[in-house]
Amino acid sequence: xxxxxxxxxxxxxxxxSRGGHWGAWMPSSISAFEGTCVSIPCRFDFPxxxxxxVVHGVWYFNSPYPKNYPPVVFKSRTxxxxxxxxxxxxxxxxxxxxxxxLLLSNLSPELGGKYYFRGDLGGYNQYTFSEHSVLDIINTPxxxxxPEVVAGTEVEVSCMVPDNCPELRxxxxxxxxxxxxxxAVLGRLRExxxxxxxxxxxxxxxxxxxxxxxxxxxxxFLNTTLQFEGxxxxxxxxxxxxxxxxxxxxxxxxxxxxxxxxxxxxxxPLLTWMRDGTVLQEAVAESLSLELDxxxxxxxxIYACLAENAYGQDNRTVGLSVMYxxxxxxxxxxxxxxxxxxVSILCSTQSNPDPILTIFKEKxxxxxxxxxxxxxxxxxxxxxxxxxxxxxxxENQYGQRATAFNLSVEFAPVILLESHCAAARDxxxxxxxxxxxxxPSVAFELPSRNVTVNETERExxxxxxxxxxxxxxxxxxxxxxxxxxxxxxxxxLYGTKSLELPFQGAHRLMWAKIGPVGAVVAFAILIAIVxxxxxxxxxxxxxxxxxFSAGDNPPVLFSSDFRISGAPEKYESERHLGSExxxxxxxxxxxxxxxxxxxxxxxxxPTKDSYTLTEELAEYAEIRVK
Numbered sequence: 001x002x003x004x005x006x007x008x009x010x011x012x013x014x015x016x017s018r019g020g021h022w023g024a025w026m027p028s029s030i031s032a033f034e035g036t037c038v039s040i041p042c043r044f045d046f047p048x049x050x051x052x053x054v055v056h057g058v059w060y061f062n063s064p065y066p067k068n069y070p071p072v073v074f075k076s077r078t079x080x081x082x083x084x085x086x087x088x089x090x091x092x093x094x095x096x097x098x099x100x101x102l103l104l105s106n107l108s109p110e111l112g113g114k115y116y117f118r119g120d121l122g123g124y125n126q127y128t129f130s131e132h133s134v135l136d137i138i139n140t141p142x143x144x145x146x147p148e149v150v151a152g153t154e155v156e157v158s159c160m161v162p163d164n165c166p167e168l169r170x171x172x173x174x175x176x177x178x179x180x181x182x183x184a185v186l187g188r189l190r191e192x193x194x195x196x197x198x199x200x201x202x203x204x205x206x207x208x209x210x211x212x213x214x215x216x217x218x219x220x221f222l223n224t225t226l227q228f229e230g231x232x233x234x235x236x237x238x239x240x241x242x243x244x245x246x247x248x249x250x251x252x253x254x255x256x257x258x259x260x261x262x263x264x265x266x267x268x269p270l271l272t273w274m275r276d277g278t279v280l281q282e283a284v285a286e287s288l289s290l291e292l293d294x295x296x297x298x299x300x301x302i303y304a305c306l307a308e309n310a311y312g313q314d315n316r317t318v319g320l321s322v323m324y325x326x327x328x329x330x331x332x333x334x335x336x337x338x339x340x341x342x343v344s345i346l347c348s349t350q351s352n353p354d355p356i357l358t359i360f361k362e363k364x365x366x367x368x369x370x371x372x373x374x375x376x377x378x379x380x381x382x383x384x385x386x387x388x389x390x391x392x393x394x395e396n397q398y399g400q401r402a403t404a405f406n407l408s409v410e411f412a413p414v415i416l417l418e419s420h421c422a423a424a425r426d427x428x429x430x431x432x433x434x435x436x437x438x439x440p441s442v443a444f445e446l447p448s449r450n451v452t453v454n455e456t457e458r459e460x461x462x463x464x465x466x467x468x469x470x471x472x473x474x475x476x477x478x479x480x481x482x483x484x485x486x487x488x489x490x491x492x493l494y495g496t497k498s499l500e501l502p503f504q505g506a507h508r509l510m511w512a513k514i515g516p517v518g519a520v521v522a523f524a525i526l527i528a529i530v531x532x533x534x535x536x537x538x539x540x541x542x543x544x545x546x547x548f549s550a551g552d553n554p555p556v557l558f559s560s561d562f563r564i565s566g567a568p569e570k571y572e573s574e575r576h577l578g579s580e581x582x583x584x585x586x587x588x589x590x591x592x593x594x595x596x597x598x599x600x601x602x603x604x605x606p607t608k609d610s611y612t613l614t615e616e617l618a619e620y621a622e623i624r625v626k
Contacts (some may be wrong), residue, residue: 021045021046021047022044022045022046022047022119022127022129023044023045023129023131024042024043024044024045024100024117024119024129024131025042025043025044025131026040026041026042026043026100026117026131026132026133027040027041027133027191027193027194027195028132028133028134028193029133029134029135029136029193030133030134030135030136030162030164030195031135031136031137031138031162031164032104032107032135032136032137032138032162032164032165033107033137033138033139033161033162033170033219033221033226033228034107034108034109034137034138034139035106035107035108035224035226036107036165036167036168036221036226037103037104037105037106037107037165037166037167037168038103038104038107038135038162038164038165039092039101039102039103039164039165039166040101040102040103040104040115040133040135040164041101041194041195042093042099042100042101042102042117042133043093043098043099043100043101044057044098044100044117044119044129045098046098046119046121046125046127050121050125052121052122052125053122054096054122055095055096055098055119055120055121056075056076056077056095056119056120056121056122057074057076057091057095057100057117057118057119057120058072058074058075058076058077058117058118058120059072059073059074059075059089059100059102059115059116059117059118060072060073060115060116060117060118060128061073061082061084061085061113061114061115061116062113062114063114063116064116064118064128064129064130064132065128066118066128070116071084071085072085073085073089073102073104073115074089074090074091074102076091076095076120077120084110084111085104085111087105087106088104088105088106088107088111089102089103089104089105090102090103090105091103100117100119102115102117103166104135105167107137108137109137111135111137112135112136112137113134113135114132114133114134114135115132115133115134115135116128116129116132117129117131117132138162138228139228140228140229140230141159141160141161141172141217141218141219141228141229141230142159142160142161142230143157143158143159143160143215143216143217143230143231143232144157144158144159144160145157145215145232145234145235148237149206149234149235149236149237150206150236150237150238150311151206151207151208151210151211151236151237151238151239151311152205152206152207152238153205153206154203154204154205155203155204155205155206156201156202156203157201157202157204157215157232158199158200158201158202159172159174159199159200159201159202159217159230160197160198160199161197161198161219161228162195162196162197162198163188163196163197163198164195164196168221168222168224168226169198169221169222170198170219170220170221171219171220171221171222172186172198172200172217172218172219173200173217173218173220174200174202174215174216174217174218175215175216175217175218175229175231176213176214176215176216176231177202177204177215180202180204180206180210180213180215181202181203181204182202183200183201183202184201184202184203185199185200185201186198186199186200186201187199198219200217202215206234206236207236207238208236208238208241208264208266210234210236211234211235211236211238211266212233212234212235212236213233213234213236214231214232214233215231215232215233215234216229216230216231216232217229217230217231218230235266236266237266237267237310237311238265238266238311238312239265239308239309239311239312239313239314240263240264240265240269240307240308240309240312240313240314241263241264241265241307241314242261242262242263242305242307242314242315242316243262243263243264244260244261244262244263244287245260245261245262245305245316245318246259246260246318247318248318248319248320248321249318249319249320249321250321250323251295251320251321251322251323252322252323252324252398253295253296253297253322253323253324253325253398254294254295254296255294255295256291256292256293256294256295257291257292257295257320258289258290258291258292259273259289259290259292259303259305259318259320260287260288260289260290261273261287261288261289261290261305261307261316262286262287262288263286263287263305263307263314264286265307265309265311266309267309267310268284268285268286268309269284269285269286269307269308269309269313270282270283270284270307270308270309271283271284271285271287271288271305271306271307272288272305272306272307272308273288273290273303273304273305274303274304274305274306275301275302275303275304276301280303288305290303292320295320295322296322297322297324297350297352299320299322300320300321300322300352301319301320302317302318302319302320303317303318303319303320304316304317305317305318321352322352323352323353323398324351324352324398324399325351325396325398325399325400325401326349326350326351326355326394326395326396326399326400326401327349327350327351327394327401328349328401328402328403329347329348329349329357329392329393329394329401329402329403330347330348330349330403331345331346331347331392331403331405332345332346335405335406335407335408336408336410337382337407337408337409337410338409338410338411338494339382339383339384339409339410339411339412339494340381340382341381341382342378342379342380342381342382343378343379343382343386343407344376344377344378344379345359345376345377345379345390345405345407346374346375346376347359347374347375347376347377347392347394347403348373348374348375349373349394349401350373351373351394351396351398353371353396353397354371354372354373354396355371355372355373355394355395355396356368356369356370356371356394356395356396357369357372357373357374357375357392357393357394358375358392358393359375359377359390359391359392359393360390360391360393361388361389361390361391362388366390375392379407382407382409383409383411384409384411384414384435384437384468386407386409387407387408387409387437387468388406388407389404389405389406390404390405390406390407391403391404391405392405408437409437410437410438410494411436411437411494412436412492412494412495412496412497413434413435413436413440413490413491413492413495413496413497414434414435414436414497415432415433415434415488415490415497415498415499416433416434416435418431418433419431419432419433419434419488419499419501420501420502420503420504421482421486421501421502421503421504422503422504423479423482423503426477426478426479426480427475427476427477427479428475428476428479428482428483428486429473429474429475429476430444430473430474430476430486430488430501431471431472431473431501432444432471432472432473432474432488432490432499432501433469433470433471434469434470434471434472434488434490434497435468435469435470436468436470436490436492437468437492438492438493439465439470439492440470440490440491440492441454441455441490441491441492442454442455442461442463442470442472442488442489442490443455443488443489443490444461444472444474444486444487444488444489445486445487445488445489446483446485446486446487447484447485447487448483448484448485449483453474455472460474460475460476461473461474462475470490472488474486482503485500486500486501487499487500487501488501
């Protein structure tokens, strides 16, 4: 700013007053404080040919036409004025020099209005100029604030007061400017229409806290009590700052959740709630609430509040943690493994908070983990005992869920020790119990008869499977003698197993082969042999002891003794008791297998057993005699 020195107004007017027509020049508007004075600069012109001896003039108020009898402000001929202007108006200019400047003192509000000048050169040479000046009586300084004040950017605020009273000069001071800055410039400035203003400038860098600040300017006049104050509120523009936000929120599944976001900005911001880039809700407001009804685990996550206006943006996030019971655990697959392989079982679930995961088998804990969503069970070198049903259980304070899964261990057949044969009367039954996975094939081999019977021959073999146990029963009926050996062979894709089945009650087996008729014949032959030997010795006069005492007689076995001693369960394992009872008892007797010597494959075989019995009895009798 440049401090300007005022030049005499009339010199400026004179420089432009040499013309040849009627005209006047004055400011269209001028202002002054109430109680002070104002000088209205004015100049006029008239045609040169008139050459009046004396120039007079009149100032009218609010009307230029005398016929309307407007109030006379000033009149050079008579000094008669309207009562409102008595003692308040005088002419500062020289009419002869075409200067019509008017001074008004002790201004009051009713003096505000339009002022017209009329030139009077005598006779008919009078002219009322249309040009006029509007006087504004004010009571406050004018504070000029830039149309846009942005936080962080330096701003200039000015205080302007009219300085058109030559008798009273104003002084300016700032009110409420603490923390903003000190006045930088103070000067008197001439306006375009010849009026003067006193200007004070205040430079400062506003902050968001300065928004709405009431800044004042005071005009005072020396040696008077006149003081005038004006105020302006700063409208500071600044970007949003989020000032209100939920902290992390925990909610139970199914409950109601309210997320609040509030921001401070000027102008008000556009608030937007977002999640994973998706707009959930938005509005132009100072605060915005996001309502979530019956929250689900799918709504768990990070929510963002974005506040933005033309001057910037701000954003903050809040985490919503939905607490819920574990979901039903999932297991990688139903596992199938070969004996000896390593098996890895993965059980996983989802919950909040993370659960306790446990893997059970037959109520025995095999593995457990705390506050984890996955549990891995390693079974090195699995055995058939690892086969079975397992449970994966997940639990936290909000609930428990479980999932069952199966581990199937495949292995070669194993023939159990309870497998055996038993003979009774003319029937032989062989029991072969096999443990295997997958299910094996079973065959019974009779080497002495060159016969193999497999399970597909339903009339001879009856089979039943329970879990991994396969029980097969071979039944031979109408047998004059039992086979010497019976071999059970079982096979699947992992191997083959054979076992010669032992006969239960082996010391009775020979008598079971002979049968009741054979026993009577054998006993008769034995008596005959004993009698023959006795008679021979008597002839030789050899004194011998009595042939046989009752207590020396060999045991006589009756047909009733040839049945299997006790119930069939004597040869069963406790574990398979029910299965064999069904096979041997509840289901009835399996069909007969006729392997007599009329069988086409066995008819040509010698009847060795018929004379083997005689030799055994003879040897027994000879031992007894000796």
